[in-house]
Structures are given as C-alpha cells and as structure tokens.
Amino acid sequence: MTYVKPKFRHPELPKNKLGYTVDYYEGALSTLCAGCGHDSISAAVVQTCFEMNIEPHRLAKLSGIGCSSKTPAYFLSNSHGFNSVHGRMPSVATGANLANKDLIYFGVSGDGDTASIGMGQFVHVIRRNLNMIYIVMNNGCYGLTKGQDSATADEGSKNKTGHVNLFEGIDLSSLAIELGATFVAQSFSGDKAQLTPLIKAAIKHPGFAFINVISPCVTFNNNVGSTKSYDYVRHHIEATSTMDFVPEMTEITASYDEGSLKTVKMHDGSSIALHKLAQDWDPLDKISAMNAIQHAKQKHEILTGLLYMQPESVELHQLLNTSNKPLNTLTKKELCPGSVALADINAGLR
Ligand SMILES: Cc1ncc(C[n+]2csc(CCOP(=O)(O)OP(=O)(O)O)c2C)c(N)n1
Ligand code: SF4
Ligand SMILES: [Mg+2]
Numbered sequence: 001m002t003y004v005k006p007k008f009r010h011p012e013l014p015k016n017k018l019g020y021t022v023d024y025y026e027g028a029l030s031t032l033c034a035g036c037g038h039d040s041i042s043a044a045v046v047q048t049c050f051e052m053n054i055e056p057h058r059l060a061k062l063s064g065i066g067c068s069s070k071t072p073a074y075f076l077s078n079s080h081g082f083n084s085v086h087g088r089m090p091s092v093a094t095g096a097n098l099a100n101k102d103l104i105y106f107g108v109s110g111d112g113d114t115a116s117i118g119m120g121q122f123v124h125v126i127r128r129n130l131n132m133i134y135i136v137m138n139n140g141c142y143g144l145t146k147g148q149d150s151a152t153a154d155e156g157s158k159n160k161t162g163h164v165n166l167f168e169g170i171d172l173s174s175l176a177i178e179l180g181a182t183f184v185a186q187s188f189s190g191d192k193a194q195l196t197p198l199i200k201a202a203i204k205h206p207g208f209a210f211i212n213v214i215s216p217c218v219t220f221n222n223n224v225g226s227t228k229s230y231d232y233v234r235h236h237i238e239a240t241s242t243m244d245f246v247p248e249m250t251e252i253t254a255s256y257d258e259g260s261l262k263t264v265k266m267h268d269g270s271s272i273a274l275h276k277l278a279q280d281w282d283p284l285d286k287i288s289a290m291n292a293i294q295h296a297k298q299k300h301e302i303l304t305g306l307l308y309m310q311p312e313s314v315e316l317h318q319l320l321n322t323s324n325k326p327l328n329t330l331t332k333k334e335l336c337p338g339s340v341a342l343a344d345i346n347a348g349l350r
Contacts, residue, residue, distance in 0.1 A: 003029050004029065005026075005029040009021065016051065016053045018053050018055065022046060022047070024056070024078065025046045025054075025056065025078075026076075027042070027046075027073055027074040027076060028073050029074075030042070032067055032071075033218055033219045036067065036215075036219075037213075037215030037230075038067055038068050038137045038215050039071075039074070040189040040215070041071065041137055041195065042074045043192065044192050045075045045076070045106075047192070047196055048196050048200055048203070051200070052200055054203075056076050056077075056078035057079065058102075058103055058104060059076060059079040059105075060079065061075075061076060061079055061080065061107075062081070062082050062093045062105060062106065062107045062132075063084065063113075064085065064088060064089040064109050064114075064118060065113060066086075066110035066112055066113045066143065066144045067143040067144045068108060068110035068113065068143070069108060069113055070083075070144075071108055072106075072108055076106075079106075086117050087118025087119075088121060089108075089118065089121070090124065090125035090130070091125075093105050093107050093125065093130060094130055097132060097317075098316075098317075098322070098327065101131070101317050101322070101326050102326050105132035105133065106135075107132050107135065108135050108137065109134065110136065110138070110142075111137075111138040111141075111152040111172070112142040114136050115151040115152050116150065116151050119151075122134075122172075123175075123179055126179040126180060126208055126210070127179060128319075129180070129313060129315050129316055130207075130315070131206055131208070133202045134208065134210050134211070135199075135211045135213060136211070136212050137189070137215040138172070138213060138214050138215060139214075139215050139217035139228050140152050140154070140157065140217075140226065140227065141153065141159060141220050141228070143220060143221075146220060147160055147217065149163070151167075151169070151170045152169050152171075153167075153227075153228070154227040155168050156227075157169075157225065157226050157227040158223065159220065160220050160221065160222075160223050160226075164225075171293070172210075173210070173293060173307055174290065176210045177293075178290075181208050182207040182209075182309065182313035183202060183205040183208065183306075183309050183310070184210050184306075184308045185201075185211045185305065186214075186303060186304045186307055187211060187214070187304050187305070188213065188214050188302070188304060189215040190233070191304070194239065194304060198245075199211065200245035201245050204266050204270050205266065205309070205313065206313055207315040214228060214302060216230045216233065218230075227300075236302050237301070237304055238278075238299075238304070239303075239304050239305050240276070240277060240281050240303060241262070241274040241277055241305050241306070243272055243273065243275065244273045246270060246271045246272070248270045261275060262276055264283060264284065264306075264309060265311060266311055267313075272309075274305070278292060283307065283309050284309060284310070284311075286308060289308035293307065
C-alpha cells in the first residue's frame with residue numbers, strides 16, 4: 001500500500017490573490033478511515049485558507065494526540081506545525097504565541113484530548129483569551145485507541161460494543177462560554193458551507209476562537225443508538241442562522257427578510273452576516289446564547305452556527321501590554337536596557 005499523494009492537478013485550477021492553487025494548501029494523503037468526519041474538516045480548513053489568501057508560512061498548526069490531532073499532517077503542508085503531547089496543545093500554543101504574536105495559531109484537538117486529559121489546559125487557555133483558533137473534532141469517543149466513550153459522549157448514547165454511557169456528557173461550547181470565551185461556534189463535519197465561514201470568522205477574531213465540530217467516527221461510533229453518528233446528527237441538527245463571512249471592504253449584498261439579518265462587525269472591518277433562523281437568539285448576548293444551547297439540549301437538538309461572540313475581545317498580549325514587536329525578533333540592544341537603567345532600578349530598591 002502506498003501513501004504517496006499523486007501530484008497531478010488540473011492545469012487550469014483557479015488561483016487565489018497570492019497566485020496559489022488550492023493544492024498549495026493541502027497536506028499529506030490522509031491515513032484516517034474512509035468516511036471519517038475529521039477528513040471533511042481538514043478539507044474545510046484547506047478551502048478556508050485558500051479563499052482567505054493566507055500565506056501558509058504565516059500560520060502555525062498545533063495539536064495534541066488522537067486521530068483528530070493527526071489531521072494537521074493532512075492540511076497546510078507549507079505551514080509551521082507542532083504535534084504535541086496528549087492534552088498539552090494549549091500550553092505549546094501559549095508559549096509559541098507569546099514568543100511570536102504575528103502568526104495565526106491554529107489548534108486542533110479531539111474530545112478525548114480536550115475534555116479529559118487536556119481539560120485543565122483547555123479551561124486556562126480560555127481564561128487567558130489566547131489569540132488562537134481552537135477546533136475540537138468531536139466524535140464522542142477515543143477513535144485512535146479503538147472507540148472507548150469520551151467525556152463528551154451523551155448520557156444514554158450507545159457505542160459500537162453496545163455499551164450505554166451512564167454519565168452526563170460535557171458540553172464544551174457551554175463550558176467555553178461560561179469560562180469567558182470570546183468566540184464560540186458549533187458545526188458538523190458534513191456541513192462545509194457552514195463550517196468554512198465559521199473558520200474564516202474564527203481566524204479574524206482577536207482572541208480565543210472555539211469551534212466544536214461534531215465529526216462522526218465511522219469505525220467506532222457510527223452505530224444505531226449513538227448520538228454522534230451521521231444519521232443521528234443529520235436528524236437532530238438545528239442551525240441558529242445561515243451565515244456569510246464578509247471580508248473587510250466588501251459590501252453586504254445578500255437581501256434577507258427585515259429583522260432576520262444580523263450583521264456582526266469584527267475589529268478589522270470584516271463582518272459576519274447572519275440570517276437568523278432562531279429569532280429569540282442574539283449571538284452578542286451571553287445569556288441568550290446559553291439559553292439557546294440549553295433549550296436545544298432539552299429538545300435533543302444539536303445547535304450549530306455562531307453561538308456567541310464578543311467582537312471587542314481583549315486578547316492576552318493586549319492584556320499583558322507586551323511589546324508591539326514580537327519577542328522573538330527583539331535584539332539584545334532592545335532587551336538589555338544597560339547598566340545605567342539597572343543602577344536606577346537598584347537605587348529604587350534601596
Ligand atoms: C499520556 C497519554 N495517555 C493516553 C494516551 C492514549 N491515547 C491516545 S489518543 C487517546 C484519545 C484520543 O481521543 P480524541 O482526542 O477524542 O481523538 P480521536 O482519536 O477520537 O479523534 C488516548 C487516550 C496517550 N497517547 N498519551
Ligand atoms: S478510528 Fe474513527 S476517528 Fe479514527 S480515523 Fe477511523 S473513523 Fe476517524
Ligand atoms: Mg474523539
């Protein structure tokens with residue numbers, strides 16, 4: 001069996017503004033199971049970065065351990081990458097971001113990687129509002145280690161062996177909102193049309209941007225009785241809105257019924273145009289977002305779309321008032337103020 005990706009591409013593939021074709025944003029050939037939801041999310045990441053004209057070397061991919069955490073190998077081969085230890089991606093992201101704030105930090109994790117071993121790291125990276133995108137590819141199980149229930153498996157959900165989960169599932173989106181996350185979205189791996197604008201908005205968000213993506217594991221958790229199977233999700237999905245990401249300087253031209261269009265302006269002038277389906281939900285209001293999630297839960301629905309956003313988010317570097325120049329580019333001269341300054345400090349302490 002060979003894992004070498006064929007290099008042939010259609011000679012007339014469209015190019016983006018940087019002159020790259022979409023294959024420049026692809027990665028190695030995936031070794032995940034055919035039909036795994038994670039591969040669809042990788043395809044959405046490739047499409048998003050191509051459409052956003054991102055220079056791949058301006059982006060760093062970070063992950064933990066799991067089938068989900070393997071996916072950065074399957075997109076953006078020309079970007080930086082660090083496949084860390086199980087549940088430890090947030091601390092690696094924090095260190096890298098503090099050293100060089102000028103890169104886009106793109107974190108990928110699994111429900112096992114985030115909601116169990118990495119829970120401590122997850123809650124603290126939210127508290128700090130680190131400027132990064134954090135995607136959880138959520139299949140309700142530990143795919144890589146053969147399908148044990150994870151902490152996001154719903155109570156009563158049945159896995160492939162027939163075991164019924166006795167415990168309440170952890171709802172990562174509610175938790176993220178509760179902890180102060182400034183961008184929280186939810187989607188389904190099978191809905192590229194929704195996922196792509198959500199990833200675009202997450203990349204533009206100045207702060208911690210969380211996307212919980214239900215991503216079925218076809219091998220261990222796609223059976224009847226599982227609440228993370230393709231069939232179950234397709235029948236229980238409920239969108240808050242249909243959405244467009246509108247880049248800076250582009251006019252919003254879509255015409256929606258009065259009262260149903262909500263435009264969320266982002267800090268750099270781009271915006272998200274939300275065609276609201278759930279009329280009693282307001283993505284800028286935390287309480288409203290929490291209520292919408294709880295109501296959906298009661299009805300056994302999976303709410304998708306942009307759930308909550310705080311556009312005027314203050315990310316970690318702003319909060320710490322770090323230097324405008326990334327730390328890794330500061331010279332010795334800038335870092336060492338000299339003996340006169342040191343003498344002054346010492347004098348102040350006498
Ligand atoms: C410290 C440590 N403990 C346990 C493991 C075994 N292990 C590898 S992946 C994994 C869970 C992966 O689940 P998830 O993050 O949901 O990823 P998925 O494979 O489902 O995408 C576990 C427990 C490990 N690699 N390292
Ligand atoms: S075991 Fe499950 S999560 Fe892992 S690659 Fe296969 S389908 Fe995907
Ligand atoms: Mg998993």
